[in-house]
Amino acid sequence: MLHYFDRTAVDAWKRLTSDAPVNRIRATVRAGRDEMRNTLLSWLPTDLHGKRILDAGCGTGALSVEAARRGAHVVAIDLSPTLVELARERLPKDLGDGSIEFHVGDLLDPTLGRFDHVVAMDSLIHYKSRDVMRVLSGLAARTDGSMVFTFAPRTTLLTLMWTVGKLFPRGDRSPAIVPVGQRKIKRRLNKGLASWHTARTHRISRGFYISQALEVVRT
Structure with a gap:
């Protein structure tokens, strides 16, 4: 998975997460991701001053930037050094009172500290339900408010794509999206x-982008 996101798909992610022209398929993915990012952000408090946010699987950092602009201190982490470096390059100067601290590595690293809220947008869609549970259990122990994340819903289309994808040689595959x-x-x-x-x-379906958001709140 790391090889795919750090090398194979880097150019595609650079274009997808920018204003560069893309084909119709990637345009639907871009629109879907934009809508999903806005949905997850809308589930966080409007005022995030004094709050620590974990952006788990930050990619190129778009969600981190918006959270920081609300006043949050964002810890943005991703497995891909290349994507994190791209996020640093794109970091705007107008973050207001907020800040972003970038890391490369494991989102479950306990040295990252405690958080008020955790956001994991499309970073758990490659995990089976038991693995999603394992990750969220680890994060819950260090989170005081809420965890908002996405998973790949078990739809007919996604199940078919997952089944067909398993027929390709392993070296030709992107990381499988696992329907849950x-x-x-x-x-x-x-x-x-x-x-x-x-x-x-909340489920978002835009062409080739299908993802389900779920909020988990501390009682």
């Missing part, structure tokens, strides 16, 4: 995370 049933993941979370409960959920 919404009821299953909510049941796992409500049962497995003490003092937490699932709250808002």
Whole structure:
């Protein structure tokens, strides 16, 4: 997965996360990601002054920038050194009272500290439900407010794409997007995370972009 995001797909991600012209398929992905980012941000408090936010799987940093502009101190982490370096290059100077601290590595690294809110946009869509649960359990131990994340919903289209993708030689594949049933993941979370409960959920489907947002809130 790291090789794909750090080398194979870097040029595509540079274009997708910029204003550069893209084909129709990537345009739907860009529009879907923009809508999803706005959705997740809308689930955070409008005023984030004094709050620590973890952007888990920050990519090129667009969500981190918007959270920082609300006053947050954002810890932005990604596995890909190339994408994090691109995020640093794109970092605007007008962050107001907020700040962004970039890291390359494991989002579960305990040295990152505690957080008021965690956002994981499209960074867990390659995980099976039990692995999503493992990651969120680790993050919950260091989060005081809410965790908002996305997963790939188990739709007919995504299940078909996942099945067909498994037929290609491993070297020719991008990391598989693993469809997860919404009821299953909510049941796992409500049962497995003490003092937490699932709250808002929202699905975005724009052409080739299909993703489901879910909010988990500390009781």
